[in-house]
Amino acid sequence: MLLEARDLVKRFGGLTAVSGMDLAVAPGTIVGLIGPNGSGKTTLFNLVSGLYRLDGGTVLFKGQDVTGLSPHRIARLGLGRTFQIPALFRKMTVEENLWVPAIDEPWQAVRRRAAEWLDLFRLTPLRAEPAEVLSGGQQKLLELARALMRDPDLLLLDECTAGVQPAMVAELLEAIRRLRDRGKAFVIIEHNMEVIQDLCEQIVVMHEGRAIARGDLAAVKQDAAVVEAYLGR
Amino acid sequence: MGPLRLPALAAFLLLTLLAPLALNPFWLRILTEILLWMGLAVSWNIIGGYTGYLNFGHGAFFGVGAYVTAIAMVHAGLPFGAGLLLGGCASAALAAFIGLPTLRLRGAYFAIATWAFAEMIRQVALLLEVTGGAFGMRVPGLLDPNFFYYVMWAAVAGTCAITYGLMERSRMGYKLRAIREQEEAAETLGVATTRLKLAAFALSATFPGVLGGIYGYWTTYIHPDSVLAGSVTDQMVVMVLLGGLGTAVGPILGAVLLQAVSRFLWLQTEQSVLYIIFIGLVICVVVQLLPDGLVGLWARLRRPQREAGGAA
Amino acid sequence: MRVRLIVEGLRAGYGALEILHGVSLDTGGEAVTAILGPNGSGKSTLLKAVVGVLSPWGGSVRFDGVDLIGLPPHRIVRQGVTTLPQGGGIFPRLTVQENLLMGAYVLDDGQAVRTRLAEIFARFPVLAERRRQAAGSLSGGQQMLLAVGRALMTRPRLMILDEPSAGLAPRLVAEVFDLIRGLAVEEGMAFLLVEQSVRQALRVADRCVVLVQGEVRFAGGPSGLSGEGQLMDLYFGRRA
Ligand SMILES: Nc1ncnc2c1ncn2[C@@H]1O[C@H](COP(=O)(O)OP(=O)(O)OP(=O)(O)O)[C@@H](O)[C@H]1O
Ligand SMILES: Nc1ncnc2c1ncn2[C@@H]1O[C@H](COP(=O)(O)OP(=O)(O)OP(=O)(O)O)[C@@H](O)[C@H]1O
Ligand SMILES: [Mg+2]
Ligand SMILES: [Mg+2]
Numbered sequence: 001m002l003l004e005a006r007d008l009v010k011r012f013g014g015l016t017a018v019s020g021m022d023l024a025v026a027p028g029t030i031v032g033l034i035g036p037n038g039s040g041k042t043t044l045f046n047l048v049s050g051l052y053r054l055d056g057g058t059v060l061f062k063g064q065d066v067t068g069l070s071p072h073r074i075a076r077l078g079l080g081r082t083f084q085i086p087a088l089f090r091k092m093t094v095e096e097n098l099w100v101p102a103i104d105e106p107w108q109a110v111r112r113r114a115a116e117w118l119d120l121f122r123l124t125p126l127r128a129e130p131a132e133v134l135s136g137g138q139q140k141l142l143e144l145a146r147a148l149m150r151d152p153d154l155l156l157l158d159e160c161t162a163g164v165q166p167a168m169v170a171e172l173l174e175a176i177r178r179l180r181d182r183g184k185a186f187v188i189i190e191h192n193m194e195v196i197q198d199l200c201e202q203i204v205v206m207h208e209g210r211a212i213a214r215g216d217l218a219a220v221k222q223d224a225a226v227v228e229a230y231l232g233r
Numbered sequence: 234m235g236p237l238r239l240p241a242l243a244a245f246l247l248l249t250l251l252a253p254l255a256l257n258p259f260w261l262r263i264l265t266e267i268l269l270w271m272g273l274a275v276s277w278n279i280i281g282g283y284t285g286y287l288n289f290g291h292g293a294f295f296g297v298g299a300y301v302t303a304i305a306m307v308h309a310g311l312p313f314g315a316g317l318l319l320g321g322c323a324s325a326a327l328a329a330f331i332g333l334p335t336l337r338l339r340g341a342y343f344a345i346a347t348w349a350f351a352e353m354i355r356q357v358a359l360l361l362e363v364t365g366g367a368f369g370m371r372v373p374g375l376l377d378p379n380f381f382y383y384v385m386w387a388a389v390a391g392t393c394a395i396t397y398g399l400m401e402r403s404r405m406g407y408k409l410r411a412i413r414e415q416e417e418a419a420e421t422l423g424v425a426t427t428r429l430k431l432a433a434f435a436l437s438a439t440f441p442g443v444l445g446g447i448y449g450y451w452t453t454y455i456h457p458d459s460v461l462a463g464s465v466t467d468q469m470v471v472m473v474l475l476g477g478l479g480t481a482v483g484p485i486l487g488a489v490l491l492q493a494v495s496r497f498l499w500l501q502t503e504q505s506v507l508y509i510i511f512i513g514l515v516i517c518v519v520v521q522l523l524p525d526g527l528v529g530l531w532a533r534l535r536r537p538q539r540e541a542g543g544a545a
Numbered sequence: 546m547r548v549r550l551i552v553e554g555l556r557a558g559y560g561a562l563e564i565l566h567g568v569s570l571d572t573g574g575e576a577v578t579a580i581l582g583p584n585g586s587g588k589s590t591l592l593k594a595v596v597g598v599l600s601p602w603g604g605s606v607r608f609d610g611v612d613l614i615g616l617p618p619h620r621i622v623r624q625g626v627t628t629l630p631q632g633g634g635i636f637p638r639l640t641v642q643e644n645l646l647m648g649a650y651v652l653d654d655g656q657a658v659r660t661r662l663a664e665i666f667a668r669f670p671v672l673a674e675r676r677r678q679a680a681g682s683l684s685g686g687q688q689m690l691l692a693v694g695r696a697l698m699t700r701p702r703l704m705i706l707d708e709p710s711a712g713l714a715p716r717l718v719a720e721v722f723d724l725i726r727g728l729a730v731e732e733g734m735a736f737l738l739v740e741q742s743v744r745q746a747l748r749v750a751d752r753c754v755v756l757v758q759g760e761v762r763f764a765g766g767p768s769g770l771s772g773e774g775q776l777m778d779l780y781f782g783r784r785a
Contacts, residue, residue, distance in 0.1 A: 012682070036714045037686025038671060049421050075423040084685040084712065085632070089414035092407075100411045101422035103404045122584075133559065136631045136708065137584030137741065150423060159685070162711045163631075163741050165583045167780055191686075191714050192742075232716030 002027045002062060002154050002185050003079075008047050009056030010040075010209075017043040019209035020057075023187070025154060030176070030186045032200030032217075036230050040209040041189045042084055045156045049081045050074040061154070080152030084159050084189070086139040088146075090132035094123055097131050097142055101149045110149075117145040120175060121168070137163045144172070148179075155179075157188040161195055173198055193217075193231075205230065242398055242481065246391050253383050265383045267492045272390030272444050273465075274472040274484035275397055279437035281470075282479035283400065283409035284430055286336065289344045290351030292465030294324040294438040297354065298445030299460040300364055303372045308363065313375075317446040324442025325435040332434040336427065348466075355461040369456030372449045382451045386444065393440045398481050409433055413479075471512055474519050477526030486527055491515070547735050548609045548625070548702045549574045550595070555604035557594040564590045566759045567604065572703075572752065576729035577736045579750035579767075581743060583780060587759040588739045589631050592705055595737075596628050597621045608703065622651055625702035629709055631739075633692030637681025641672055644680050644691055648698030658698070665694045668724070686712045693721055700728075706738040710745060718742065722749050743780075755780070 003025040010018040018040040025031050033041050046052040048059055050071040058067045066074050089097050098114035118124045121141040126134060131142060144160045157176075161169045169192075176186060176199065190196050196203060196217060203220050205213040207230070213223045220226055249268070253261050277291045298320035305316035335346040358364045365371075375381060400406040411419040412426050420426050449455045472491050477483025491512075498507045523530055552570040556563060564587045572578045580588050593599040595606055597618040606613040613621055622628075627648075635644050645665060649658045666673035669690055675683060680691055689712045696704060706725075710718045726749055728734045740746035747753065747767040755763040755776060763773055771777065 037690065037712070037717060038684040042684060051417060051421065070427075071417075071420040072423050072425045075421055081421055083418065087415045087418040089411050089418070091414055092410055096407065096410075100407050100419065100424070103407050126585075135585045135589060136711075141584070146418075146422065159712060163584075163708055165741060165780060166743060168584065191712065191718070193715065230714055230716060232719055 001025065001060070003048070003187075004060040005044075005048055005057065006060075007057040008044065008054060008059070010043050010047055010052055011055050016209055018047060021206070021210055023048070023204065023211075025185050025187055027153070027185050028180060028183045029201060030180055030188065030199045032196040032203040033187055033189045033206065034191070034196060034203060034220075034230065035206035035212075039206040039229075041206055042158055043209075044206070045081055045158055045187075045189070049079060049156065075150065075152075078153035079156070080147045080150050080154070081156035082143050082147045082158050082160055084162075086143040088131040088134075088139060088142060091130055093128050094118070094131055094134065094142060095127040097146050098149050101146055113149060114145075117148060120171065121145055137165060137168075140164055141168065141172075148175075152184070154185045154187070157186060159189050159191065161190065161192055169195065239398060242394065245485075246387075246394070249387055249391070250384075253380055261380070261383060263493075263496050265386060266496070267489055268383065268386040268390050269444060269448065270468065270472060270488040270492045271485050272386060272393050273441055273469045274476070274488045275390065275393045276437050276440035276444075277469045278473050278478065278480075278484045279393075279397055279400070279440075280430075280434050281473060282397075283406065283413065284433055285340075285413035286430065286434075287340075287344045287470070288347045288434075288437075289466055289470070290347030290349075290354075291437075291441060291469055292463065293347075293351035293354045293461060294328065295441040295445040295448070295465055296358065296455075296457070296461035297327060298324050298442030299449040299455050300358060300370070300445075301442070302446030303370050303449045303455060304363055306373060307370070313450060317443055320446035321439045321443040324438040324445075328435045328438035329431055332431045336430045336434060348463075351461070351463065351466065355457050355463075358457040358461055364457070367457070369454060369459075370449075372453050372455060374450055374453035382447060385447050389440060389443050389447070394481070394485065396436070401481065405429065405432070467512070471515055471519075473526075475515055475523070475526055477528030480526070480528040483526050483528045547574045547576060547733055548572075550609075550703060550735070550737065551605075551607045552591075552595065553605045553607075555591070555594055555606065556602040557590060557599055558602065559599075563602070564759050565594065565601075568756065568759065568761055569604075570754050570761065570764065572735055572737060575735070575751040577725065577738065577750045577752070579746040579753040580737065580739045580756060581746065581753060581780065582756035582762075586756045588756055589707055590759075591756065592628065592630075592707055592737070592739065596626060596705060622701075626705065627696050627699055627701040627703075628705045629692050629696040629707060631707040632711075633689050635680045635688055635692050635695070637679065639680055640677050641680055641683070641691055642676040645672070645695050645698055648695035652699060661698050665697060669694055686714060686717070689713055690717060697724075700732055700734065703735045703737065704728075706736065708739055708741060710740065710742050718745060725749055 001024050005023040008018050008021045021044055035041055047054055050069055054067060058065060061077055061079055089100065095114055098117060099110055102110045118127055123138060123142060134142060140160060140163050147155060161172065173195065180186065188199065201216065203215060203217055204211050205220055205226050213220050213226050252264060256264065273295065277288065281287050301323040302316035302320035305311040305319045306313060331350050335343055338346055359367050408424045408429055411424060412429065416426055445460060448460065472487035473484045475491065476487030494511060495508050498511065519526065550572045552568060554567045554569060555565055556567055558564040568591055582588050590599065594601045597613065597616055601614055608624060608626065611624060636647065645662055649661060652658050671687060672691060672694055680688060683691060693709055709721060713721065722745055725736055729736060750767050753767050753770060754761055763770060763776055
């Protein structure tokens with residue numbers, strides 16, 4: 001297993017946002033993480049990527065115990081993530097946003113890789129603009145491209161298609177699939193069931209901080225609890 | 234911003250170095266002081282501009298540098314050069330020491346913590362025996378015309394400005410700006426934020442340490458209320474904010490302007506009240522009208538602006 | 546009769562860069578008008594120019610016969626136009642309840658405000674549970690829901706929504722669109738909304754406008770859109 005999170009717990013005051021959650025991801029797979037708003041999906045990402053301190057449980061990444069490690073160390077082991085609400089370096093240019101994550105690598109290679117992602121996401125004409133002027137969808141794309149610049153082995157994507165135009169979503173999914181075929185793994189939080197259907201062999205449904213169902217989309221869609229809590233009707 | 238910036242900076246530095254040949258002692262002295270403030274303001278901007286951490290205790294490093302250099306010369310009999318080196322190192326080490334807990338704090342808390350730390354250093358200097366306590370300290374000086382000091386300060390301020398300029402396009406500079414913009418994102422992208430902030434803080438503290446060492450040598454007398462006074466920090470901060478926080482040229486511009494005005498008012502009235510009022514006005518103007526300082530104003534004037542309003 | 550918004554030849558942009566190159570749009574007294582289009586095509590810019598957050602360079606915006614151009618945003622709100630900006634634009638440090646009350650800023654009737662607040666809490670119970678929590682500590686979707694709730698604190702004649710479903714779970718998306726439909730029918734409100742969830746948008750829309758690179762490329766009923774093969778390819782990509 002690439003990632004093994006066991007029995008994770010996170011509390012905010014009296015609220016238990018994540019309570020005894022397990023998540024395992026194998027290399028070369030895409031796991032879909034769905035669940036109602038406020039069920040603890042983003043909090044789970046914050047725990048795994050080291051941004052939040054755990055109130056319980058352990059996280060193993062590549063067989064190594066990374067519980068309590070600082071976020072940049074976890075990142076350097078090959079784990080990347082995006083933020084649901086884009087967390088761009090707003091006053092830096094679009095292109096500089098992409099350079100930062102790979103800045104210690106050879107300069108030419110970094111620039112070339114950045115240019116490729118900009119091209120794919122149609123951001124090339126905006127490369128010298130400060131990131132803050134981008135439109136909502138463009139910011140989402142830049143957020144994703146920036147995480148991809150590190151070429152992580154496991155990438156946690158938090159609603160990376162929300163607000164992105166359908167044509168671009170298709171290309172983005174294609175890019176993710178290509179990376180998957182190279183052995184990269186993903187956990188994607190999504191509310192768009194078509195995206196889930198398209199990408200994920202394996203789905204985990206969260207509700208009130210724990211997993212209430214696991215399996216493929218068809219199985220999960222049959223589950224009464226999932227329909228009640230998440231899909232509706 | 235533009236490709237011309239580094240060459241312009243170089244030309245400016247060259248001119249600065251040649252100036253004393255053409256000046257009488259009076260003007261030389263004024264220019265010398267301006268150079269001192271330039272160095273201080275630019276060094277403050279290294280941590281303030283790149284990371285957004287506003288250090289309200291930066292003056293303490295100036296004072297510590299002055300005292301360490303003086304003590305090394307007076308009590309240990311070391312030569313001036315060795316004293317300076319010690320002064321710079323002591324400032325950097327102190328910054329690393331206090332940065333470890335305080336750089337985890339955010340915004341206003343960091344400002345308050347550094348301010349309190351500077352006040353503490355001043356109190357300690359007033360109490361210790363080795364610093365001469367409230368009597369201050371005499372420093373064997375070099376009774377040379379200002380030329381020596383001019384060159385020393387020009388060299389340090391120049392090094393500081395060039396360091397700042399080179400950082401802009403360096404790996405460290407990109408990472409620091411990323412930290413300023415979005416610390417959490419920078420961290421999850423592999424940037425070792427705490428270590429980098431510490432490095433930037435120590436670097437920014439080295440320069441005032443060295444400048445302080447030279448200052449003691451220059452005035453031949455230092456006192457907690459001169460080199461460790463809160464007004465030292467205040468001046469630097471106002472200079473940077475007036476010129477433009479986080480820009481290469483801003484602090485230099487701010488230092489020249491404010492120090493020139495300060496000396497002019499002093500010459501006219503022989504008291505410092507007017508200057509304090511002036512500083513107050515500058516703060517009001519910057520806060521109200523020039524959030525990005527004079528450099529920001531310049532950029533705003535040059536950028537083609539589309540008249541808003543249209544058909545209305 | 547429902548209010549009508551007529552935009553003609555609207556030009557607007559940032560700095561020296563023109564984004565909208567003469568956009569015309571007419572809600573024609575219909576209930577729900579959806580604006581669709583690729584990222585960066587100027588949809589949010591159009592909304593901002595209509596509500597006065599951005600000053601247009603030229604063209605006209607008439608709302609129920611009143612010329613909106615040049616009116617400051619707060620005056621436009623008083624004309625009966627409420628906006629939900631992209632991303633929600635909630636006040637993260639205020640509590641949930643305070644955010645909702647901010648939405649009722651233009652209401653002078655205290656009793657009406659209390660009824661409205663109770664209505665919203667009843668419809669979105671999660672907001673009631675969190676009423677004293679800082680809005681910034683809500684989950685992404687909960688923040689969006691709060692923004693929708695805040696917009697609903699008034700009953701404007703025209704409600705402008707920039708991607709109201711972004712980040713909402715499917716069940717809530719359905720609920721929000723049902724709500725829009727309901728308000729349009731029962732209260733006679735008009736809606737102008739931008740959406741990337743095209744299927745959802747077309748389900749509720751009476752009329753849709755496709756904006757591409759700052760120009761209107763299609764305007765008409767949702768059924769007419771499927772006939773536009775080229776446009777659909779551009780927007781949806783090559784579909785099976
Ligand atoms: N910093 C915080 N302080 C207090 N409560 C928090 C904080 N962060 C999250 N929560 C709460 O924890 C719960 C889980 O939030 P989380 O953001 O993980 O949800 P989510 O599953 O990502 O939802 P969404 O689909 O809306 O993004 C929510 O009820 C939220 O209000
Ligand atoms: N403040 C600004 N300064 C300069 N350019 C801007 C600014 N805001 C937006 N833009 C540019 O204007 C264009 C249109 O932006 P707008 O936000 O209107 O797009 P949009 O259609 O709403 O896209 P999305 O679907 O991604 O939200 C974009 O290319 C964007 O980069
Ligand atoms: Mg979330
Ligand atoms: Mg938009």
